[in-house]
Amino acid sequence: MEGLSFLTAGLTAITWQMVLMWLIGAVLIWLAVKKDFEPALLLPMGFGAILVNLPLSGVIGDNGIIRWLFEKGISVSEAFPLLLFIGIGAMIDFGPLLSNPRMLLFGGAAQFGIFFTVCMAVLLGFPLKDAMATGVIGAADGPTSILVSQVLKSNYIGPIAVAAYSYMALVPIIQPAAIRLVTTKHERMIRMPYNPQSVSKTTKILFPIIVTMIAGLVAPDSVALVGFLMFGNLIRECGKLESLSQTAQGPLANLITILLGITIAFQMRADVFVKPGTLVVMVLGLVAFIFDTIGGVLFAKVLNLFLPHNKKVNPMVGGAGISAFPMSARVIQKMALKEDNQNHILMHAVGANVAGQIGSVVAGGIILNLARMWGMM
Amino acid sequence: MGNLLNWNFLTAFTSVVGEVKNADITKSFELMGKGMLGIFVVMLLIYLVIVLLNRFTGSNKEK
Numbered sequence: 095m096e097g098l099s100f101l102t103a104g105l106t107a108i109t110w111q112m113v114l115m116w117l118i119g120a121v122l123i124w125l126a127v128k129k130d131f132e133p134a135l136l137l138p139m140g141f142g143a144i145l146v147n148l149p150l151s152g153v154i155g156d157n158g159i160i161r162w163l164f165e166k167g168i169s170v171s172e173a174f175p176l177l178l179f180i181g182i183g184a185m186i187d188f189g190p191l192l193s194n195p196r197m198l199l200f201g202g203a204a205q206f207g208i209f210f211t212v213c214m215a216v217l218l219g220f221p222l223k224d225a226m227a228t229g230v231i232g233a234a235d236g237p238t239s240i241l242v243s244q245v246l247k248s249n250y251i252g253p254i255a256v257a258a259y260s261y262m263a264l265v266p267i268i269q270p271a272a273i274r275l276v277t278t279k280h281e282r283m284i285r286m287p288y289n290p291q292s293v294s295k296t297t298k299i300l301f302p303i304i305v306t307m308i309a310g311l312v313a314p315d316s317v318a319l320v321g322f323l324m325f326g327n328l329i330r331e332c333g334k335l336e337s338l339s340q341t342a343q344g345p346l347a348n349l350i351t352i353l354l355g356i357t358i359a360f361q362m363r364a365d366v367f368v369k370p371g372t373l374v375v376m377v378l379g380l381v382a383f384i385f386d387t388i389g390g391v392l393f394a395k396v397l398n399l400f401l402p403h404n405k406k407v408n409p410m411v412g413g414a415g416i417s418a419f420p421m422s423a424r425v426i427q428k429m430a431l432k433e434d435n436q437n438h439i440l441m442h443a444v445g446a447n448v449a450g451q452i453g454s455v456v457a458g459g460i461i462l463n464l465a466r467m468w469g470m471m
Numbered sequence: 472m473g474n475l476l477n478w479n480f481l482t483a484f485t486s487v488v489g490e491v492k493n494a495d496i497t498k499s500f501e502l503m504g505k506g507m508l509g510i511f512v513v514m515l516l517i518y519l520v521i522v523l524l525n526r527f528t529g530s531n532k533e534k
Contacts, residue, residue, distance in 0.1 A: 191521075192521055192524075192525070193525075195517075195518050195521040195522060195525075196518070198514045198515075198517055198518045198521075199511075199514060199518070201514060202507075202510040202511045202513075202514040205506075205507070205510055206507065208506070209499075209502060209503035209506045209507060210503070212499045212502055212503065213496075213499040213500060213503060215499075216491070216492075216495045216496050216498075216499040217491060217496065217499075218486050218488055218491075219485060219486035219488040219489040219490055219491045220488050220489065221489065221492075221495065222492075222495040222498055222499065225495070225499060226502070291525055293525065294524075294525075294528040296524070296528040297521070297524040297525060297528045300524055300528070301520075301521070301524065304517075304520050304524075305517055305520070308513060308516045308517060308520065309513060312509065312512060312513050312516070313509060313513065370488065371488045371489075374488055449514070452514075452517065453510055453514065456509070456510055456513045456514075457506060457510055460505070460506050460509040460510065461502070461506065463509075464501075464502055464505060464506070468498065
């Protein structure tokens with residue numbers, strides 16, 4: 095029988111942690127397929143979680159493909175999340191924001207959950223770098239969460255990626271509950287007339303260039319994130335590169351998404367994933383999303399104290415200032431219609447939502463800036 | 472009182488994740504203050520740029 099041990103080496107190397115990771119992988123695949131929760135990311139991550147947790151798995155050995163993809167695509171250069179940003183930038187129409195720029199303020203306020211969560215994580219005993227990486231789940235932006243946690247060399251890259259994408263899929267459940275907690279029915283019924291200014295093509299072309307320069311000058315570590323996002327947007331708006339724009343939005347984004355999901359599974363190995371802190375990170379991710387929403391809503395309520403009666407903002411629009419685009423804007427519009435079937439605030443919410451895209455990458459960059467100043471990287 | 476202000480009452484606390492450190496608590500609050508300030512500074516600058524762009528490029532409009 096000993097001669098057949100080469101056939102049983104895998105079986106005898108199974109640990110309960112590996113089995114747990116198979117189950118987690120299966121749950122992620124189930125959420126993707128049955129519940130339609132961010133299937134493009136959760137399915138590759140779920141399959142990857144199973145793949146890397148097979149005993150003696152060849153994909154994570156010294157020459158393993160997933161190890162190689164992780165090292166080259168994420169660890170060394172953060173190439174995958176950044177390349178995905180080109181696609182995201184090409185998908186975003188900043189028009190609703192450019193015609194109604196005050197929505198930018200909500201894209202800033204709704205990043206509050208990030209910093210609140212960092213404080214909570216530290217109070218729970220996380221080292222500061224892990225707390226900062228965990229807080230960035232509140233950016234509601236998977237690539238930013240992955241990039242910041244990787245640059246900070248967090249011990250929780252896997253759980254952070256899973257939390258970021260899972261909660262993004264749960265925005266339709268999380269945001270209405272958080273918004274109802276801090277608003278009255280009367281506030282949710284506030285109507286906002288939409289009188290957009292027309293936006294020139296020159297503005298649309300100059301916007302991504304100038305935003306990159308501002309972000310780069312104020313928060314230099316955000317320049318990779320903002321720069322790639324805005325590069326994608328410039329390709330879209332210049333009017334001369336339609337084919338490249340379509341490629342960035344479609345094939346490039348799809349290709350990177352496939353690879354990013356399965357590559358991040360490298361950080362879902364049982365030995366690095368199964369630890370008490372993982373569960374705490376998942377809970378803190380939820381806290382981050384809730385306090386992002388509450389931060390945006392409360393900011394709108396404070397703003398309303400200073401605005402004339404006919405210019406009041408529906409506080410729910412503040413909650414749309416997170417980066418989960420366009421899901422958050424849709425959720426807000428649905429809530430508004432539920433309270434008043436003639437209340438159309440979608441375009442305001444879209445403006446706040448795309449502002450949240452900018453806010454989240456700037457927040458990630460500022461966190462990296464401060465980490466660098468504090469000698470953490 | 473001085474100890475309370477320095478958050479020293481937390482030094483002895485160790486959670487399931489690890490030891491709660493005074494220095495990290497102070498830095499996390501500093502991060503919150505500087506982070507939110509930084510974001511609003513960037514957002515206000517971008518706001519200003521959009522207003523200026525809309526004003527000076529207004530002659531060549533498209534829907």
